Structure formats: structure tokens, C-alpha cells
Amino acid sequence: MTGIRCPSCKKPNNYSPADLIAVVGDVEVDELMRRMKCGCGGSHFLDVTTVIPSGPEAVGLKIGRLVPIKVKRVPVWKDD
């Protein structure tokens, strides 16, 4: 599990690495920090840590689930 914390609003988020790879691709942590943005609009790089939940911690741990990315397809018309 990957924990991402915004230094601006201190909001921690936990994501499954598979979801992150789906969003940003299989990138290094440094790259991930630069690409991820917090919803608060803070311009800080986010702190990315690997979270290994154990025992009671794992219970009730909130994991942000990825909402499928919608790619909008815009038709472009061209006169022949």
C-alpha cells in the first residue's frame, strides 16, 4: 500500500499500488511525488511512503479507491 500525504493540508491518503500504476504508470517514487496532486490545490509535492499495515492498524484503514478514468472522446470533423 502506498500512503500519500499532502504537506499543505496534512490529509493522508492510502492507495493501492496497482491503482497508482493505473493512473501514473509504473514510475519511481520521485516521479510519483511530482505527478500526484492533492485536491486542496496545494502546490507542494506530496509525501509518498509505503505503508505496510499490521494487526489492528489494518482494521478500519481507509484506502482510497480509484474511480475509473474517463477519457472523453471528441470527434473531429474534417472536410474532404
Ligand SMILES: [Zn+2]
Ligand atoms: Zn492537500
